[in-house]
Amino acid sequence: QQQVKQSPQSLIVQKGGISIINCAYENTAFDYFPWYQQFPGKGPALLIAIRPDVSEKKEGRFTISFNKSAKQFSLHIMDSQPGDSATYFCAARHTGGGNKLTFGTGTQLKVEL
Amino acid sequence: NAGVTQTPKFQVLKTGQSMTLQCAQDMNHEYMSWYRQDPGMGLRLIHYSVGAGITDQGEVPNGYNVSRSTTEDFPLRLLSAAPSQTSVYFCASSYSGTEGLAYGYTFGSGTRLTVV
Numbered sequence: 661q662q663q664v665k666q667s668p669q670s671l672i673v674q675k676g677g678i679s680i681i682n683c684a685y686e687n688t689a690f691d692y693f694p695w696y697q698q699f700p701g702k703g704p705a706l707l708i709a710i711r712p713d714v715s716e717k718k719e720g721r722f723t724i725s726f727n728k729s730a731k732q733f734s735l736h737i738m739d740s741q742p743g744d745s746a747t748y749f750c751a752a753r754h755t756g757g758g759n760k761l762t763f764g765t766g767t768q769l770k771v772e773l
Numbered sequence: 774n775a776g777v778t779q780t781p782k783f784q785v786l787k788t789g790q791s792m793t794l795q796c797a798q799d800m801n802h803e804y805m806s807w808y809r810q811d812p813g814m815g816l817r818l819i820h821y822s823v824g825a826g827i828t829d830q831g832e833v834p835n836g837y838n839v840s841r842s843t844t845e846d847f848p849l850r851l852l853s854a855a856p857s858q859t860s861v862y863f864c865a866s867s868y869s870g871t872e873g874l875a876y877g878y879t880f881g882s883g884t885r886l887t888v889v
Contacts, residue, residue: 666815694878703777703863703880704816749815758823759804759867759876760831763815 663687664752666764673771679737681767683750686731690752694761695724695735698747707748708735740771775799779864779881786854786888794849794884796864802877804867805847806831807839809860810883816863822847823869854888861885 666683673679683693692711696704710717710724710733717724723736737744750764780795798805806821808831818831820839828839836858838850847866851858862885867878 664815669813692876701882703865703882705880706878753876757869758806758821758829759869759878760806760818760821761808761816761878762832763808763817765813765815 663762664750664764666750666767668767669765670768671770673740673769675740675742675771675773677740677771679735679740679744679769679771681735681748681750681769682732683734683764684730684732685752685762687752687754687762688731689755690762691755692753693724693726693733694751694753695722696749696751696763698749698766704749737769740769742771742773745770777864777866777879777881779862779884781884782882784884784886786851786886788854788856788888790854792851792854794851794862794864794886796847796849796881797845798847798864798866798879799845800866800868800877800879801844802866802868802879803844804869804876805841806865806867807837807847807849808863808865809833810863811860819849819862851886854886856888859886859888 694709695707698704726733751761754760807819808816822841864881867876
């Protein structure tokens with residue numbers, strides 16, 4: 661079963677606009693929530709991450725919003741640029757060791773000029 | 774500093790053949806793991822290791838074996854390839870301890886495997 665649900669599957673945003681990707685999780689045995697960016701032919705690369713005791717984290721144009729009670733978190737990309745066009749994955753780290761991650765299904769973002 | 778190196782980058786197998794996907798890291802990370810990526814399904818954990826000699830199953834372990842004789846290497850073995858194993862495989866390494874840089878989680882560039 662999919663423990664981390666991600667939406668939308670694809671997203672088209674105009675240059676300068678805001679891209680918003682949402683994730684929801686079911687298992688409460690997660691203790692860390694990273695977002696990854698993946699370009700075609702490459703492995704995922706860490707973008708930004710948050711702990712569940714923090715409601716928001718911002719790094720440059722990227723912001724994670726976290727709602728622990730609703731078990732939801734989202735990625736906001738401000739001033740979206742064509743170079744942001746990539747696939748984005750949310751993930752959740754399992755407690756209990758091993759750094760096991762459960763990933764969302766991914767969002768393909770296209771930023772148009 | 775190479776990070777996580779995966780070989781080969783591409784491979785075509787016939788059903789029933791066996792092969793080993795290689796993964797090596799040079800960051801002295803304790804943890805290593807294998808994921809497969811399929812369209813619309815994200816990445817799913819196959820096997821992982823918390824140190825040399827210690828491995829455990831992930832979400833989709835059937836049809837795969839792993840071993841970890843050194844900190845650096847974590848090969849993934851396909852025992853008898855099936856078309857359902859057509860996928861892109863990613864190896865990753867990370868460290869335990871503090872969450873700095875998201876536990877250092879680093880992915881390789883992947884192996885694209887096709888089973889015909």
